Amino acid sequence: MAIKYELLKECPDTNARAGLLHTPHGTIETPIFMPVGTLATVKTMDPRDLEEINAQIILSNTYHLYLRPGHEIVKQAGGLHRFMNWNRPILTDSGGFQVFSLGDLRKITEEGVTFRSHIDGSKHFFSPESVMDIENALGADIIMAFDECIPYPATFDYAKDSVERTTRWARRCKEAHKNIENQALFGIIQGGMYNDLRTRSAEDILDIDFPGIAVGGLSVGEPKEEMYRVLEHTVPLIPKNKPRYLMGVGSADALLEGVGRGIDMFDCVLPTRIARNGTAMTATGRVVIRNASYAKDFSPIEDGCQCYVCRNYTRAYLRHLIKCNEILGFKLITYHNLYYLLSLMKDMRSAILEGNFLHFYKSAIDKIKL
């Protein structure tokens, strides 16, 4: 088996838990946030920066790498780790979310999905088998099954069809996956906002026996309370010996709520995307560095933050860089945002291990909602 999850401690008051996830490229301390490196680079960040902020695992996108540079080139380079000079664990998604987001540009059949590239309109076909081929070529430590991610809202009947197709495709993925010794294939539970479909999907996916389980189809536009309700229903259905991954979630409040509901892994473009728009994340909420009010603010992004950026740069300097579209500005805010989220995860983990997660959660969630 490529991975092994080791449960270290459960919170007495919530479903939060701390563990270790052993992978071919090292051990991850969970719960963890995974920075997104869509095109084999976490935008603006050098791998050395990522190591410095102690990013333990990053996510990369199968759909994007398939189109550019193409998985065969990555394979010839010796796999994604060598291609991008990142020697710690990597997770690749399946492209499911991306191709289903293409709307009119894609067509679904039982066999798979025909879609047009968002770059040049060229025609392509993804099936469970072809996605496994691609993910095997990329060589990530953890790879995701090709699923159907439905929009919000969706009718019960559509969600039901989709759950059933996702299960059939999950079986075909497991069948097609060729590198089980070095790559762990995770199954994905779908079912929209319907508890009984979530139950059905969980039973089906668990029946296939994947080494890790993701909760998909959330953070797709539904109110956060809906997401938390579905998590409360779904997570307890997953056996404790499997890592649980909530896809596409990366706001500080949702990380706190997700960990409290038993999630071990998260990913999201949010911290890197808003950084490039000049917005920083802090324990007391977002700071729009771009704003004129920071032109003469010679304090750091966040008082007390120990990151390289906050120890060396002022809001005034960062605002200047952002106003001038200087690349260093995008990079420094990205650096801080990722540091902030990774520190939040680390602090949550420490609190779980020390048995006071509930106290930590309450204090942190109150500040964020300021």
Add this chain to the structure above:
Amino acid sequence: MAIKYELLKECPDTNARAGLLHTPHGTIETPIFMPVGTLATVKTMDPRDLEEINAQIILSNTYHLYLRPGHEIVKQAGGLHRFMNWNRPILTDSGGFQVFSLGDLRKITEEGVTFRSHIDGSKHFFSPESVMDIENALGADIIMAFDECIPYPATFDYAKDSVERTTRWARRCKEAHKNIENQALFGIIQGGMYNDLRTRSAEDILDIDFPGIAVGGLSVGEPKEEMYRVLEHTVPLIPKNKPRYLMGVGSADALLEGVGRGIDMFDCVLPTRIARNGTAMTATGRVVIRNASYAKDFSPIEDGCQCYVCRNYTRAYLRHLIKCNEILGFKLITYHNLYYLLSLMKDMRSAILEGNFLHFYKSAIDKIKL
């Protein structure tokens, strides 16, 4: 005095020389290339990257910093060094080159230059006195006098008027400069391509007694042979105890030719600008990483290069990043290009100190011209 130049060794075969330039923020080993940090950032590079490649001094632009964020904000931040988190020496130009490049957007009188911002068209006025105010506020170790940089070609009469005005303005700059203990003001020799005007300008500028002398008005579109001819005429007019700075030159061949003609300091946007266009500099010429021929080239930018980029990344990966407009691609090629030029300068300096510069020059210039 803010700076002191120490001549260590002269080449027996050429006018090349090695020395030390002591400044308030440390000692620079000359000859040296200065990376350009137009807007208080060497584009894409973190100051830590610059230290890693051993950049000893950087240049920043008075015109640009005056417009954004404004010199008063930089002054309030504690000066340019603190604002941009760079603790080694900085040189600021005078804005002369930029405002004279604005064409129809500027008007010259004896008092100074009225110009319109290239950003928003707003109206501004630079005089020798106002430029000294701005450069004093920025606080660089070396500051440049406000000169008139004429286009190429220019008539003798225009060049003569300009030389005379540049001298009068140089006197006013020296008079207005308020921080002589911490900032060294360099004078600039003009005179276009006319030897007798260069002589006249050199005599006038040297008469004012600046601690360092620049040769301006070159690399403005003239054939390189013209530039070398003017250097051969002009540099010997400058006393050996003063550092000599050739403004706006940064191609590898011109650095070799300039050092051989007695220049100590260079600056140019070339290595950083072409990097952001996907072009790398190497000892055997330029490599357009963007080209399709590198899609599956798993060798480094330059075989044998010891820089961080060449030790860890392939041309295939860099091409992928550049094709996808990924910021990391711009940064990694910038890093290599600056490393390459700084290494070339270091190697030239070693050769001068070892008494074999001519041999080094011949071998290097032959390879570059491949």
